[in-house]
Amino acid sequence: MNTNSTWDLLVLSKSVLTMEPEAAPIEKGAVAIADGRIVEIGPASDLLEKAPTCEVLDAGNCLVMPGLVNTHSHLAMSLLRGLADDLPLKAWLEDHIWPAERQYMDRETVALGTRLAVAEQLLGGITTTADMYFFADTVCEVLAEAGMRGVIAESLIDSSTPRCATPEEMIAKQRNLCEGWRNHPLITPSIAAHAPYSVCAANLVKEAELAEEFSVPLQIHLSETRWEVETSIEHKGASPVAYLEGLGFLSEQVVAAHCVHVDRNDIEILAENGVGVSHNPVSNLKLASGVAPVLAMLEAGVRLGLGTDGAASNNTLDLLRDLQITALLHKSISGDPTTMPAATVLSAATSGGAEILGLGGKVGMLKPGMEADIACFSLNHAHTTPIYDPSSHMVFAARAADVRHVVVRGKVIVRDRKLMTMDLDEIRTRSTEAARRIQSG
Amino acid sequence: MNTNSTWDLLVLSKSVLTMEPEAAPIEKGAVAIADGRIVEIGPASDLLEKAPTCEVLDAGNCLVMPGLVNTHSHLAMSLLRGLADDLPLKAWLEDHIWPAERQYMDRETVALGTRLAVAEQLLGGITTTADMYFFADTVCEVLAEAGMRGVIAESLIDSSTPRCATPEEMIAKQRNLCEGWRNHPLITPSIAAHAPYSVCAANLVKEAELAEEFSVPLQIHLSETRWEVETSIEHKGASPVAYLEGLGFLSEQVVAAHCVHVDRNDIEILAENGVGVSHNPVSNLKLASGVAPVLAMLEAGVRLGLGTDGAASNNTLDLLRDLQITALLHKSISGDPTTMPAATVLSAATSGGAEILGLGGKVGMLKPGMEADIACFSLNHAHTTPIYDPSSHMVFAARAADVRHVVVRGKVIVRDRKLMTMDLDEIRTRSTEAARRIQSG
Numbered sequence: 001m002n003t004n005s006t007w008d009l010l011v012l013s014k015s016v017l018t019m020e021p022e023a024a025p026i027e028k029g030a031v032a033i034a035d036g037r038i039v040e041i042g043p044a045s046d047l048l049e050k051a052p053t054c055e056v057l058d059a060g061n062c063l064v065m066p067g068l069v070n071t072h073s074h075l076a077m078s079l080l081r082g083l084a085d086d087l088p089l090k091a092w093l094e095d096h097i098w099p100a101e102r103q104y105m106d107r108e109t110v111a112l113g114t115r116l117a118v119a120e121q122l123l124g125g126i127t128t129t130a131d132m133y134f135f136a137d138t139v140c141e142v143l144a145e146a147g148m149r150g151v152i153a154e155s156l157i158d159s160s161t162p163r164c165a166t167p168e169e170m171i172a173k174q175r176n177l178c179e180g181w182r183n184h185p186l187i188t189p190s191i192a193a194h195a196p197y198s199v200c201a202a203n204l205v206k207e208a209e210l211a212e213e214f215s216v217p218l219q220i221h222l223s224e225t226r227w228e229v230e231t232s233i234e235h236k237g238a239s240p241v242a243y244l245e246g247l248g249f250l251s252e253q254v255v256a257a258h259c260v261h262v263d264r265n266d267i268e269i270l271a272e273n274g275v276g277v278s279h280n281p282v283s284n285l286k287l288a289s290g291v292a293p294v295l296a297m298l299e300a301g302v303r304l305g306l307g308t309d310g311a312a313s314n315n316t317l318d319l320l321r322d323l324q325i326t327a328l329l330h331k332s333i334s335g336d337p338t339t340m341p342a343a344t345v346l347s348a349a350t351s352g353g354a355e356i357l358g359l360g361g362k363v364g365m366l367k368p369g370m371e372a373d374i375a376c377f378s379l380n381h382a383h384t385t386p387i388y389d390p391s392s393h394m395v396f397a398a399r400a401a402d403v404r405h406v407v408v409r410g411k412v413i414v415r416d417r418k419l420m421t422m423d424l425d426e427i428r429t430r431s432t433e434a435a436r437r438i439q440s441g
Numbered sequence: 442m443n444t445n446s447t448w449d450l451l452v453l454s455k456s457v458l459t460m461e462p463e464a465a466p467i468e469k470g471a472v473a474i475a476d477g478r479i480v481e482i483g484p485a486s487d488l489l490e491k492a493p494t495c496e497v498l499d500a501g502n503c504l505v506m507p508g509l510v511n512t513h514s515h516l517a518m519s520l521l522r523g524l525a526d527d528l529p530l531k532a533w534l535e536d537h538i539w540p541a542e543r544q545y546m547d548r549e550t551v552a553l554g555t556r557l558a559v560a561e562q563l564l565g566g567i568t569t570t571a572d573m574y575f576f577a578d579t580v581c582e583v584l585a586e587a588g589m590r591g592v593i594a595e596s597l598i599d600s601s602t603p604r605c606a607t608p609e610e611m612i613a614k615q616r617n618l619c620e621g622w623r624n625h626p627l628i629t630p631s632i633a634a635h636a637p638y639s640v641c642a643a644n645l646v647k648e649a650e651l652a653e654e655f656s657v658p659l660q661i662h663l664s665e666t667r668w669e670v671e672t673s674i675e676h677k678g679a680s681p682v683a684y685l686e687g688l689g690f691l692s693e694q695v696v697a698a699h700c701v702h703v704d705r706n707d708i709e710i711l712a713e714n715g716v717g718v719s720h721n722p723v724s725n726l727k728l729a730s731g732v733a734p735v736l737a738m739l740e741a742g743v744r745l746g747l748g749t750d751g752a753a754s755n756n757t758l759d760l761l762r763d764l765q766i767t768a769l770l771h772k773s774i775s776g777d778p779t780t781m782p783a784a785t786v787l788s789a790a791t792s793g794g795a796e797i798l799g800l801g802g803k804v805g806m807l808k809p810g811m812e813a814d815i816a817c818f819s820l821n822h823a824h825t826t827p828i829y830d831p832s833s834h835m836v837f838a839a840r841a842a843d844v845r846h847v848v849v850r851g852k853v854i855v856r857d858r859k860l861m862t863m864d865l866d867e868i869r870t871r872s873t874e875a876a877r878r879i880q881s882g
Contacts, residue, residue: 081826082833086772086782120823285769286837288778315837316824325766328726331527337729341527382561383757383841385522385869386876392523396727396756400824401842428826435827 007054008410009033011374012044013064015390018366019350025390031064033372036185036410041366057412059376062404063390066364067127067149067373068319069353071278072219072257072307075131075139076105076113078120079434080312089225089287097312104438105162110135112434114142115427119419120317122148124400125375127408128354128363129317130255130278130307132192132219134163136177140187146421147413149373151255151357152177153192153219156207158199167203171210178214186409188358192219196240197228201247208249215253217358220244222256225289229261241266250275255356257307258283259297260290267293271300276356279348281325283309295330295339305353306345318400323349327395342395374407448495449851450474452815453485454505456831459807460791466831472505474813477626477851482807498853500817503845504831507805508568508590508814509760510794512719513660513698513748516572516580517546517554519561520875521753530666530728538753545879546603551576555583557872560865561758563589564858565841566816568849569795569804570758571696571719571748573633573660575604577618581628587862588854590814592658592696592798593618594633597648599640608644612651619655627850629799633660637681638669642688649690658696658799661685664707665699666730682707691716696797698748699724700738701731708734712741717797720789722766724750736771736780746794747786759841764790768836783836815848 009032016029018041030044032051040047048056077097084096105113110133121129128149131139136154143150154173155161164170174191181189191211193199199207211218223229223240232240241262244250252274259270259277270277279292298304306326308317323345330340354364363373377398379387384397406414413420450473457470459482471485473492481488489497518538525537546554551574562570569590572580577595584591595618596602597611605611615632622630632652634640640648652659664670664681673681682703685691693715700718703711711718720733739745747767749758764786771781795805804814818839820828825838847855854861 079827082829082838085830085833085837086779088778092778116823116826123823282769285773286778288772288776290776291773315833318824318840321762321765324762325769328723328766331729332726332732335729335731337529337533337727338527380869382557382564382865382869383759385557385872386520387873388523388876388880389526392526392756396526397523399759399840399842401840424823428821428823431826432828435829439829 006034007032007039007051008035009055009057009407010047010051011057011064011376011407012060013376014061014379015063016041016366017063017065017390019066019347020365020367029064031366031372031374033410036371038366038368038370038372040368057405057407059405061380062376062378063394064374064376065394066350066366067375067406067408068125068349069305069357069364070121070126070129070308070317070319071255071305071353071356072280072309073117073129073131073317074133074310075117075129076110076133077310077312078117078317079109079113079431079438081315083312083438089289092287100438101162105134107135107138109434111138111142112427112430114139115422116431117311117317118142118146118148119422119424119427122146122406122414122419123403123417124318124320125377125403125406126317126319127373127375127406128357128359130219130357134161136173137180140181140189144184144187147186147408147411149186149363149408151188151190151217153190155192155194156199156203157194158203171206174210178210178216182214188216189214190217190219195221195228196243197231204244204247204249211253217255218253219255219257222259223261223266224258226261239263239266241269245269245273253358258289258292260284260292262293267297267300267302270297271302274303276303276305278305278307278356279326280307280309280322281329282322283313287313291329291333294326295334303352303356304348305356306349319349320398320400323395342391345395346391372407372410375403376405377402378404447475448473448480448492449476450496450498450848451488451492452498452505452817452848453501454817455502455820456504457482457807458504458506458831460507460788461806461808470505472807472813472815474851477812479807479809479811479813481809498846498848500846502821503817503819504835505815505817506835507791507807508816508847508849509566509790510746510798510805511562511567511570511749511758511760512696512746512794512797513721513750514558514570514572514758515574515751516558516570517551517574518751518753519558519758520550520554520872520879522756524753524879530730533728541879542603546575548576548579550875552579552583553868553871553875555580556863556868558752558758559583559587559589560860560863560868563587563847563855563860564844565759565761566818566844566847567758567760568814568816568847569798569800571660571798575602577614578621581618581622581630585625585628588627588849588852590627590804590849592629592631594631594660596633596635597640597644598635599644612647615651619651619657623655629657630655631658631660636662636669637684638672645685645688645690652694657694659694660696660698663697663700664702667702670702680704680707682710686710686714694799699730699733701725701733703734708738708741708743711738712743715744717744717746719746719748719797720767721748721750721763722770723763724754727754732770732774735767736775744793744797745789746797747790760790761839761841764836783832786836787832813848813851816844817846818843819845
C-alpha cells in the first residue's frame with residue numbers, strides 16, 4: 001500500500017523554509033500531513049504524484065514555513081490596546097492598566113480579549129503563543145476551540161488579581177490548570193510567577209516546585225527595568241537573576257521575559273541554568289525599558305525566543321515586527337550590520353521559541369515526525385518583489401497581512417486570510433463595546 | 442447656486458484626522474473635493490445632504506488622513522530589495538549595489554523599478570515621494586502617469602552614473618529636468634547632490650545656485666556615517682554640516698537625508714538655516730549607521746520629515762514602519778516613554794514632510810484650499826480593534842496593508858486596495874525577470 005492513501009493534507013508552496021539548521025529553501029516544495037503530523041517534505045511534483053485523493057492546500061505563491069512562536073504575551077490585554085500610550089511603565093501600569101484590569105477583567109472579558117488576540121495572532125502567522133494572565137482555564141478553552149497551540153498560565157502575584165483574593169488561591173488554580181489540561185493535544189498548561197519583585201521567596205520556590213512536579217514551563221518577568229535591578233540589589237543584595245538562582249528557581253523550564261538589564265554574570269547564570277529568554281523588543285522600546293543584550297546572550301549560549309508582550313504595550317501581536325526590530329536594533333547597537341542576520345532572527349521566532357517553551361522537536365521546524373504547524377506567506381505583493389533570499393524577506397519585508405493560510409496540527413485554521421474557527425466580526429463588535437465601557441469608566 | 446454642484450468627490454470616513462495642529466479627529470467626518478482641491482470638511486451627514494450628485498468614496502470604516510510623505514528614497518532600487526543584506530555600508534555599496542547599478546540600471550530598468558516602487562508606496566498610503574536617482578526624466582514620467590506626487594531629482598556625483606559620463610553632463614540633465622517639469626501639477630523637479638564627500642566644493646556651490654535659480658528643493662545625503670564625519674573633519678577641518686554652511690549651500694530649500702552623526706553645533710546650524718532633515722531610521726539601523734538625534738533636533742527647532750530610503754537598505758518602502766520605529770527608538774534612547782508621542786511622529790510623516798519638500802500649505806493636511814491627497818486606512822481588523830486614540834493606532838498598530846483607498850489631487854488612485862493606474866501583475870512579472878538577470882550577473 002502506498003503511503004499516500006493516509007495523507008490528510010498536502011500543502012503546496014513557491015518555496016519551503018523548513019528552518020532545519022543550514023537547510024536551503026525547497027523551491028516548489030510541498031509538505032504532506034497525516035494525523036496532524038508532517039510525514040513527508042519534498043518537491044511538489046513528486047508529492048502530488050503520490051497523493052491523488054488527499055486535500056491539497058494551494059500555497060503555490062507562498063513561502064511556506066513553520067508557524068511563528070510567540071513566547072511572551074498577555075492575550076486579553078488586547079482590549080486595552082492603545083488605552084494609555086506614551087507613558088512611563090510605572091504610571092502606565094499603576095494609573096491605567098491595573099485599575100482597568102481590576103474593574104473590567106472578569107472571566108467573560110478575558111475570554112473576549114483572548115479571542116481577539118488569538119484571531120490577530122493566527123491571521124499574523126503565529127501558531128503557538130505563550131500567555132500569563134488570569135482565568136487561565138478560560139484562556140485554554142478559547143485556544144482549544146480556535147485550534148491554536150498555547151502554553152498557558154494563571155499568573156501568581158503577592159496581592160490579589162481580578163480572579164483571586166490571595167496567592168494561595170492562585171496557586172490552587174495553577175495546580176487545577178496543570179491537572180486539567182496536562183493531556184490536551186494543543187494546550188500545555190504552565191506556571192507563571194509575575195516577577196521576582198512582586199512574588200515572595202517562599203512563593204517563588206513553590207512555583208518552581210509546581211513546575212517541576214508537572215514538568216511544565218515556568219514563566220516569569222525578569223530584569224525588565226533598571227528600577228527592578230537596582231531595587232533587588234539594594235534590598236536583596238543580588239540582581240534579580242542571581243537572586244532567582246539562589247532560590248533554586250532557575251532551570252531549563254524557565255521562560256524569562258525581557259532580561260533587559262542583565263550583566264555578564266547574569267548572562268552566565270542564564271546560560272548555565274539553560275534558562276530560555278523571551279526577547280520583547282517592541283514592548284521594551286515603547287516603555288523605554290531599554291534594549292536586552294541579545295548578542296551577548298547568544299554568544300554565551302543562552303536559548304532565545306521572541307515575544308510581543310501584551311498589545312497594551314506593543315500595540316499589536318504582530319511578531320514579524322519584533323523580528324524586523326530585533327534584526328535592526330542589534331545591528332545598530334553593535335555598530336555591525338553583519339550581526340543578527342536574518343536566519344538567526346527567524347530561528348528565534350520559530351525553532352528557538354518552540355525550544356524555550358518546551359515544544360522543541362514537536363513544532364518550530366518542518367520535518368517528518370513533527371506536528372504540522374505551518375504558516376503560508378503570500379509573496380504576490382509589490383513589497384515582496386523581487387525575491388533574492390526568502391529568509392531576508394521574512395525578516396525585512398514580509399508583513400502579517402501577507403499570511404494567506406495557517407495550519408495547526410494538520411488542520412487549516414486560516415484559509416485565504418479567513419479564520420475558519422472564529423467569527424472575527426462578532427469578536428470585533430463585542431470588543432468595541434467592551435472598550436466603550438473601559439474608556440467611559 | 443449651491444456649492445455642491447461643483448464637487449467631484451466626497452470621501453466618507455469613520456474618523457478624519459486632518460493633521461491640523463491640535464485638531465481633534467472628526468468622527469464620521471467627510472471630505473469634499475473639487476478640481477483636485479479640498480473644499481469642505483465636516484460631518485458626513487451634513488456634507489452628504491449637500492451633495493446629491495457627486496461621486497462618493499465610501500471609507501466609512503476607515504481612518505481618513507493626509508497621504509503620507511516619503512522625504513527620501515531611491516525608487517528604482519526596489520529591484521535590488523534584499524540583494525545583499527547583513528553587510529556594512531561600504532561593502533554593501535561598493536561590492537554589491539554600485540556594480541549592480543552600473544551593469545543593469547539603464548533607462549528601461551529604472552522605469553521598471555520606479556513603477557514597482559510607486560505601486561508599493563501608493564498601496565501603503567504614501568501620496569508624495571522624494572527621489573534622487575538617475576534618468577530622473579523617466580522617473581517623472583512614471584509618477585505622472587501613475588498619478589503620484591513627487592519631488593524628483595537627477596543625482597550628481599563626481600564620477601560617472603549609469604546615465605552620465607561626467608558631472609557636467611549630470612548638471613545639464615538637472616537643468617533640463619527643472620525646465621521641463623517646472624509647471625507640472627504633480628511633479629516638482631529638484632536638484633540632488635549625492636553627498637559632501639562625493640561632490641566637490643565647486644559643484645556643491647553650482648547645485649545650490651541651480652536650486653535657487655529654479656526655486657526647487659535641494660536634496661543631499663548628510664552626515665550618514667561616522668566615517669563621513671571623521672573624514673570631513675580630517676580633510677576639511679569641519680563637520681559635513683559646517684562645511685556645507687561654509688559653502689553657502691544650506692538654506693530652507695535643503696532636504697538633508699540621515700543627519701545621524703550631528704553634534705550640538707551642527708544641529709544649531711541646521712536650525713538656523715532652516716534646513717529640512719529627513720529621518721530614515723530603518724535604513725540607518727539596518728546599515729548600522731547609528732540613530733539620528735531627532736529629539737535634540739526637534740528641540741532646536743529643526744524641521745523634520747521621515748523617509749524610507751531605498752528598498753535596498755530597508756527593505757520596503759513602508760513608511761508606517763518608519764513611523765513606528767521613530768516613536769519606539771527615541772523613547773528608548775531618551776529613557777523616557779513620554780517623548781516622541783504619536784502625534785509628533787504623525788506630523789513628521791505628513792505636514793512636516795510636506796514642509797521640508799517645499800509643499801507646505803499644498804499637501805500634508807486636510808484643509809479647505811489644500812490639494813486633496815488622502816489615504817484611507819481600514820480599521821476593520823483584529824489588530825486595530827478596539828480604538829481609543831486614532832493617532833496612536835496610526836503609529837503603533839496600523840499597517841501598510843490596511844490602506845483601502847488613496848486619492849491624489851482629487852483622483853482615486855487606489856480603490857479597494859487595487860491600483861487604478863498601474864498593472865501590478867505585469868510590474869511584478871517584469872521585476873522578477875529583471876532580478877533573475879541581476880542575480881545571475
